[in-house]
């Protein structure tokens with residue numbers, strides 16, 4: 001009888017293995033999803049960006065292409081901590097909590113060294129503005145050598161990112177990868193840049209270009225995070241009414257630039273700039289709206305979301 005029991009369990013195990021394999025194959029053989037697809041030709045509902053199949057873990061994202069191989073970005077994150085570059089990070093001791101999340105995202109060249117207690121140690125991914133690429137290249141050995149497990153996602157306008165030899169930022173990145181072949185650098189495609197503009201227009205009713213503004217790195221970061229992370233924890237981001245509230249905390253615009261202009265002063269300046277500003281406050285109001293339908297939580301300062 002013993003051998004029958006054993007045989008049964010062997011059959012059961014094989015069956016489980018075959019079924020799992022089938023599930024894996026089905027998942028992988030799905031057409032690589034492309035963000036433009038689920039949007040165009042559909043009404044713009046609050047669920048459009050984060051479809052029912054939840055996040056796109058492990059599915060290559062065609063909106064972000066590696067340098068120089070042009071492979072789509074693959075990333076798997078359960079909980080993403082998005083660490084803002086704001087001076088709000090200072091003195092909150094959020095570092096240990098941030099370090100416990102599966103993925104830690106930062107922006108531009110925001111440093112960790114010397115700020116670990118407030119911002120954490122690890123960096124899974126950096127979303128980098130084309131204008132900040134020269135800042136990374138001031139310390140290439142650190143960013144692309146030592147931190148070679150970090151994924152860099154760079155956004156920028158086509159004029160700087162074009163691959164025909166005329167894109168100055170693309171050329172810089174190309175050279176960096178030649179020198180540091182293990183560096184993991186991805187570019188936001190032109191289609192994806194247009195998509196991010198379109199989202200701004202849909203959400204605010206304003207044309208980004210006509211209103212003379214630039215999207216912030218935070219905007220590109222949150223749009224990417226909503227595709228790649230099951231749960232998003234945002235640290236150090238103020239809400240859209242913060243700067244109008246009584247006795248708000250005055251902090252430097254960037255935690256690593258002590259003595260720089262106060263955050264709210266910088267925000268107000270940008271919000272009203274007729275040309276070339278970021279609409280940080282408008283963007284925050286949109287983020288609050290997204291947080292109602294997606295798993296996004298805000299810490300230090302907390303946002304009360306109804």
Ligand SMILES: *[C@@H]1O[C@H](CO)[C@@H](O)[C@H](O)[C@H]1NC(C)=O
Nearest residue numbers: 144145146147148149180182
């Ligand atoms: C990659 O990073 C690790 C950890 O910092 C370092 O030990 C290793 O030398 C780096 N590899 C290269 C090729 O730079």
Ligand SMILES: *[C@@H]1O[C@H](CO)[C@@H](O)[C@H](O)[C@H]1NC(C)=O
Nearest residue numbers: 239241242245301302303304
């Ligand atoms: C926005 O921030 C201010 C200041 O921290 C706070 O008083 C207000 O309740 C916040 N609003 C929301 C919706 O979280």
